[in-house]
Amino acid sequence: MTPEKEKEKEKEKEKEEDQVVLDAGMKRYRNGEIWEFEDDMGVSDGGTGVLLGLDGGTTSTVCICMPMVPFSHSQLQSLPxxxxxxxxxxxxxxxxxxAARETIEQVMADALSKCGSKRSAVRAVCLAVSGVNQPTDQQRILGWLSDIFPSHVRLYVRNDAVAALASGTMGKLHGCVLIAGTGSIAYGFTEDxxxxxxxxxxxxxxxxxxxxGIxxxxxxxxxxxxxxxxPSTMLTSSILQxxxxxxxxxxxxxxxxxxSWARIAALVPVVVTCAEAGDEVANKILLESVQELASSVKAVVERLGLCGQDGNSAFPLVMVGGVLEANRRRWDIGKEVMNCISKYFPGVIPIRPKVEPAVGAAWLAWNFFMKDYQKAYA
Amino acid sequence: MTPEKEKEKEKEKEKEEDQVVLDAGMKRYRNGEIWEFEDDMGVSDGGTGVLLGLDGGTTSTVCICMPMVPFSHSQLQSLPxxxxxxxxxxxxxxxxxxAARETIEQVMADALSKCGSKRSAVRAVCLAVSGVNQPTDQQRILGWLSDIFPSHVRLYVRNDAVAALASGTMGKLHGCVLIAGTGSIAYGFTEDxxxxxxxxxxxxxxxxxxxxGIxxxxxxxxxxxxxxxxPSTMLTSSILQxxxxxxxxxxxxxxxxxxSWARIAALVPVVVTCAEAGDEVANKILLESVQELASSVKAVVERLGLCGQDGNSAFPLVMVGGVLEANRRRWDIGKEVMNCISKYFPGVIPIRPKVEPAVGAAWLAWNFFMKDYQKAYA
Known part of the structure; x- marks a missing residue:
């Protein structure tokens, strides 16, 4: 970029920022239609503002809006x-x-519109999206967000696994999470x-x-x-039907x-039904998936040393996703995975979160924001 | 469709057919630009006409144009x-x-244009395309072709495996073919x-x-x-590099x-090189692929009984595709597959075709056309 162009861009940016200060609610950062609802609202809705937590998966994306109340951490669960x-x-x-960008923008606008808030009321956004695998993915999505929100909004982008972990640990990043929905991933953090x-x-x-995969x-x-x-298998008639x-x-x-990957993954219940009915081929597929999922957790726990030097230390394992939650009559994939893992790590504390990962993302937004805030005013 | 509409359609069709008779070279059946070259040619180029044989794979598509000479079958190889x-x-x-339709139309136009022929000179077209798996696939592609060619042109649509077999058997549909390129398939025919x-x-x-897959x-x-x-593997540094x-x-x-599947398949030589250098992970992947390929051939041969009741009868096995043709120093996938198959079927006669599958498709067009012709004038 030439110095002239850079200056021009700088000026444009300043102008934009002025506009934000003058009337944050009216400014369209990107897609006009998506944010039209803001036009019917007052200039500022004041208050302590709101948080957005987003859980972006391969099947669906959920966005939660919570009030930004400076609670103590232990009260986080009572945030409405x-x-x-x-x-x-x-x-x-x-x-x-x-398509991904459009979906993310739309679902955030829907959440704000539903509770009568707008972008100027947002204090922090935590986007936990599957497919965020490296810093460049994170940077790209931060770029989208900065086009959408005024510059004072705190933005955090993580892999969706991080929100799932947070949903089981009240926003604390420690322990391991295993997600098995359309896709699967194991993700872990040490306390440091x-x-x-x-x-x-x-x-x-x-x-x-x-x-x-299943x-x-x-x-x-x-x-x-x-x-x-x-070999012939019951899966043939069941799946075709x-x-x-x-x-x-x-x-x-x-x-x-x-x-679409989700369209294929939707066949899992058919496979479980066949396995429960005694089909050997279906049974073998599920047994192998249990081994695969357990080996993912094992790899993360060992690399981070979450199980301690003796292998027996306690650590939380949050388990999330349709594949693990399906509580069938005889074939419970989640239970089998946990049996397998507790053989390796007797200290494992299984957690089935009571809230969805999007709430975990909102809790993360709260935690990140409070940390940044405390740092700034320490 | 109402009877009126049907009549209208009939009339339109008749009109179209008249037009073909009057000036087949000038008529645009579909994409104007693709067939523009025909405008500069005479009204009819006469002669005995030409054949088109097309081999449509996942990586590339080849179209061959041959003269339609009423040779005897044994002279087929000398068709230029x-x-x-x-x-x-x-x-x-x-x-x-x-995209598939556009590619097929363009490559046929290119072949005709290169030898100064046009659609009115075409007697028969054999399209052997990967992805043709059921009658509806065949019907759809026949529909495309009938939009492109005058109605007197004989049209044949098959899976690309059929052309590969024909390239090794002089257009005769008997025996088994194994293709392993970007994709893999085993396909076989009995004499009846x-x-x-x-x-x-x-x-x-x-x-x-x-x-x-590899x-x-x-x-x-x-x-x-x-x-x-x-386990750690040499594949990491080799592939990343x-x-x-x-x-x-x-x-x-x-x-x-x-x-694109072809983009991933292009990494096969890297895997072979690692296996040759002694990498166990790469070696295991290649050994498993040999088993997979051999089991495909075995399934076809057994279902068709190509090996006879005693399992020792002779039958041709045509082997085609980049994965089988790579003749590396130590790791020759094609040779390993053949070793494996000849253990099951001692009568197997391996054939490595000297011509490409598109020529096989042209030979098939010739064979199909001659059979139809002989039937009509018998």
């Missing part, structure tokens, strides 16, 4: 939820950047801030313990049974007709 | 190639329908026309013996080594930045 909005997939690796992750690299990169293997088993490479297809050949067309 | 044109992927499951296939269901449905497993091994779930990336985290972004 002012609004909750839901949208589709916001993993840019799955739906592309444009070291972090590590395992799996969570999506379907191409061997996410076999995930809902997608379902893709079930579909593969149907194809293999059909063409003579594998649940999809309304009449032959295994049609499965191929069905599979590639829509690249 | 009038033109050869190349384009990108035409598997609709990989790039979508619109029964057919069977195995694998070839793409990356989501467990095409682990394919180039894509490379995806290598990428997965890098991620597993990085996050502590798997060949992609110009600096960390395993960056691999995730690289993997999902572009959904």
């Amino acid at each position: 939820i002012l609004a909750r909005a839901v949208a589709g997939c916001s993993n840019h690796n799955s739906v592309g950047e444009i 801030g070291k972090e590590a992750r395992a799996a969570g690299a999506g379907p191409v990169l061997g996410d076999w313990g995930s809902g997608y 379902a893709a293997q079930a579909l593969t088993a149907v194809v293999r049974a059909h063409d003579g490479r594998g 649940s999809l309304g297809l009449s032959s295994a050949e049609e499965l191929i067309g069905w599979t590639y007709a829509d690249p | 190639i009038l033109a050869r044109a190349v384009a990108g992927c035409s598997n609709h499951n990989s790039v979508g329908e619109i 026309g029964k057919e069977a296939r195995a694998a070839g269901a793409g990356p989501v449905l467990g095409d682990w013996g394919s180039g894509y 490379a995806a497993q290598a990428l997965t091994a890098v991620v597993r080594a990085h996050d502590g779930r798997g 060949s992609l110009g990336l600096s960390s395993a985290e960056e691999l995730i972004g690289w993997t999902y930045a572009d959904p």
